[in-house]
Amino acid sequence: MSMIVAEHLVKQFHRRASAEGPASRFRSWFAAREAVRAVDDISLTVDKGEIVGFLGPNGAGKSTTIKMLTGILVPTAGRVEVAGIVPWRHRRRNALNIGVVFGQRSQLWFDLPLRRSLEAIRDLYSVSAADYRLRMSQFDDLLDLGSFLDTPVRSLSLGQRIRGDLAAATLYRPPVLYLDEPTVGLDVVAKVALRDLITSLNVDGQTTVMLTTHDMDDVEQLCQRIMVIDGGRMLYEGDLNDLKRRFAPYRDLIVTPRSPGDADRIDSGLATRVSSPGSAKVTLRFDPEEVSAPEVIQSVSSQFDVSDLSLLDPQLEDVVRRLYGDSP
Amino acid sequence: MRAALRGTAAMVRLGAQSAFHFRVNIGISVVGACLQAALLVVVWRNVYANRQAVQGVDVDLAVQYAILSVAVAHLALPFRLSSLPERVRLGAIATDVIRPLGVTSQNLAHSVGEAAAALPGSVAALIVGWALGGISDPPDLWAGGLFVLSVGLGLLMAWTMNLTVAMIAFWTTDTRGAFYIYRTIATFCSGAIVPLWFMPERLAHILNALPFRFQVFGPLEIWFGQVTSDQSKQLLIQQVGWLALLLALLHLVASRALRVVVVNGG
16 A cells, blocks of 8 residues: 655755856846756655655755655645645645654754654554553553653753654654654764664554665665665666665675685686775675676685685675766 | 633743743843833823923823823734744644644733743833833723723733744745744734824724734723723623624634645654
């Protein structure tokens, strides 16, 4: 069952063109407005209970797309439906179905203790007193919320603030959760806590999650499927492993010879040597579609005395970088 | 309906909590209201130094009007007319738009809550005024009741107008100029500084046709018994009519604004 459906989504902004030359500042007041397309014909579908990574370089149109899916922005063209509702047309009904965490901005009331914001969210979304107590206790277990519940939001650390925002976005258990760069600037402990909560919401409550991030660890650990956009257009949509196969069709065998003198001589004949000469470890890159890992290992170990071998899959970060690099 | 009421109450509570969080601000508002009340009493007494009455208004009435108008205007036109422009400028409006209570309802409820923080200033102005010249009672209990109702409607009108003007933030980043002009017009036209009794006839006609007079001057006319019981009721009906019109205008502006919303800051 599709939870999020977008078809041929377009968002165009208008800004005044900048003038150049003498009195440019004055002339720019009267310059014609030019259209800028932030999102250009994006179509996507997310099923109920899926966790989808929505990736792209800065300025790719990720946040604009999320804002259209949440109903904040009205699309210039195209169709959006989330849980059967057109978000921008029925914002209040849509609000009950979605939770949103923006890493760059907070939905909490800045000057008040975190507790006051959560109480307001409880009342805005008609959460019962019993459910509120239960979820606050869960948040305390998963996010250690109790230790900073009475601290004004403006005095919270970034990690605490994001945890507070995540609690606010999930307090009423929305079926759809949008996370727009939620782990930006977080330390490892906070990232793990956040990922644990997302996983638990997804597994226990079948929550559909759309995650925008630059952190590839988030993607590898959470997402079943990814979408990559750039220049407002969809570059890739599909399985993570398939992406790796298409854009980094290789595996690396790291070989440490027992005798350092062998390092510069190691070559299996089946793989390409990619490490620089003089290094103690040798990296051999091969295409798993053409040659299997055991064959490469057999070839190397039959010729040289090896103290250690390890196999590495391509890093998602490299894959995505390559994908961004290929985009027009 | 019940959910909307619960959400509205939450926003009123948040507005009050946010406003009361800044205790120094409340202190300054108290001092400001007291100063304004005291200065107006001094000025009006001086104006009446060699006169029995001006336009049929005697010194006691002018002084009492000044005190009560400060108390009411302090609630109707608070220091910060609305938090909306700041939220639009910082991009926080994005989170307002995706709540199950409309942006206008959220902000109106927040304004009502914030007004609670202006109450100490209004009460202090009344105490200062009472100490300096005394405040007479309304003609009867009925007039007193109508006055309270009329002040309530006037405040709702004022907060609705404040929010409508604040919606300019969706089209222009800096709203200070618009707010300055609006505050000047609203303060003058509502009779918050000079009672409308003293306006030249032509200007009075114009002011009578505008909604501002129902925010301060209208309720005070009831308090001072300047209108009959029937006229008081008529005034209340006019306030309700204006309020409905202003709310419709606010919703119209808001619906346009929310179509052009841009979230600053990425």
